[in-house]
Amino acid sequence: MDYREIITIEPGKRGGRPCIRHMRIAVADVLGWLADGQTPEEIISDFPELTEQDIRAALAYAADRERRLITAS
Numbered sequence: 001m002d003y004r005e006i007i008t009i010e011p012g013k014r015g016g017r018p019c020i021r022h023m024r025i026a027v028a029d030v031l032g033w034l035a036d037g038q039t040p041e042e043i044i045s046d047f048p049e050l051t052e053q054d055i056r057a058a059l060a061y062a063a064d065r066e067r068r069l070i071t072a073s
Helices: 027-035 040-046 052-072
Strands: none
Touching: 027 040, 027 052, 040 052
């Protein structure tokens, strides 16, 4: 998945943290909800502006970032 069309970073929004499609929902928010045990369906029910593709993009972004951190070490 190419998350770069979904994950956006804007300096004045959420402190420059990566967000979903220019919204104020950060990748970290989505990852936290998943870590707390929420299903993608529950997250979308709470935030209907999100899609399953958005949630997968957040996961892909996190996985790619992890790979880059390990490679840089």
